[in-house]
Amino acid sequence: MVTSVSIMRGKWAGRFIWAAVLQGLIAAVVTVLIVDPLSYFNINWYFSPAKVIAGGSAGTWMFTGYICYLVVGVVAAAVTAIFYFYIEGVMGKVYSGLTNYLAWGHYILMNVGVAGAMLLMMWGGYNGGAGLANGLTDLQVHVMYLGKVENPIGAFIMIAVLGAFLGGLGFILRSRMK
Secondary structure, eight states: OOOHHHHOOOSHHHHHHHHHHHHHHHHHHHHHHHHOGGGGSOOTTOOOHHHHHHTOTTHHHHHHHHHHIIIIIIIHHHHHHHHHHIIIIISOOOOOTHHHHHHHHHHHHHHHHHHHHHHHHHHHHHHHHHHHHTTOOHHHHIIIIIHHHHHHHHHHHHHHHHHHHHHHHHHHHHHHOO
16 A cells, blocks of 8 residues: 555655746746737737747847757756655655755756746847847847846856756765665
């Protein structure tokens, strides 16, 4: 007979599943915006995200940010839950003390870092692509839009990597402890 205690003793797998759900919701909203429902309306200030991506150049930043967000923000968060489930649910080694703090660091820093970096990349790519479509040169686009988001994107990526490092350290410590 299987009891609920033997199925899952810890909480981290569930937390990462909910992070994946939230990241997936954000990705769904972004997807709807990229699919371009506003193109059916005549809005002067609006430029189609689909046209930005199709235009290449700065639009490549938008596409890359979008794909990375789907892969790292949504899929990786869900896959990470499997690691936590294995350690806590299968191995029965519930996170506590230092490893619990490492898991919190993993959870917060990875999700904030990935979302921040990828959403900024999409935002910069969208603005740059729209600028190119409206007659700006590559140099103007890089000075006005892309150059301003390079360092913040890099900082968010460093935050995400630190979160992943903390999570990996927690995995190793928790799986090796008795």
